[in-house]
Amino acid sequence: MVEMGRGKIEIKRIENSTNRQVTFSKRRNGIMKKAKEISVLCDAQVSLVIFSSLGKMFEYCSPSTTLSKMLEKYQQNSGKKLWDAKHENLSAEIDRIKKENDNMQIELRHLKGEDLNSLNPKELIPIEEALQNGLTGVRDKQMDFLKMLKKNERMLEEENKRLTYLLHHQQLAMEGSMRELDIGYHQKDREYAAQMPLTFRVQPIQPNLQGNK
Helix, strand or coil: CEEECCEEECCCCCCCHHHHHHHHHHHHHHHHHHHHHHHHHCCCCCEEEEECCCCCEEEEECCCCCHHHHHHHHHHHHCCCCCCHHHHHHHHHHHHHHHHHHHHHHHHHHHCCCCCCCCCHHHHHHHHHHHHHHHHHHHHHHHHHHHHHHHHHHHHHHHHHHHHHHHHHHHHHHHHHHHHHHHHHHHHHHHHHHHCCHHHCCCCCCCCCHHHC
């Protein structure tokens, strides 16, 4: 039982869904307000997470911290393990990867010639060797590229010669065919003239002797 003014209200599940949702909204806003107030007024670190009956999440966390930090602090102070061994191993692996990434970023800056003032001569030697190896690799790659270009150039030249040769022979063949057609045409013309009757052959024009008398 909870006292509300002069009356008492029994704390139990509200059966009416509409009333239950209205009550949830009011109480949620109230507890969120109280969490913000105690965080500001008392400089306390507060983290609050609420899930509705439908699974919707509402949260508040003090600006000076985060939920993950609050959970970590809770685990340390309560002695309770919030994460199993699998999650702990995963967290350790993430930390290891982050550390490796940080180291790689530092090495990359060094290879670019940045942040070298803090290094001693011995630390500069492997950087110089890495740069020399990188330069050698780049030059070898350039040579391979030039060799490939020359190879492709030779292949193109050979292909051009082959096409030129084929085109030349095709032109010769076409010229030979045209000569054969021309010879055949004149030969048929002579054969046709030889077979034509004498009456159809062209006779020379004779002068009209009677008309001149």
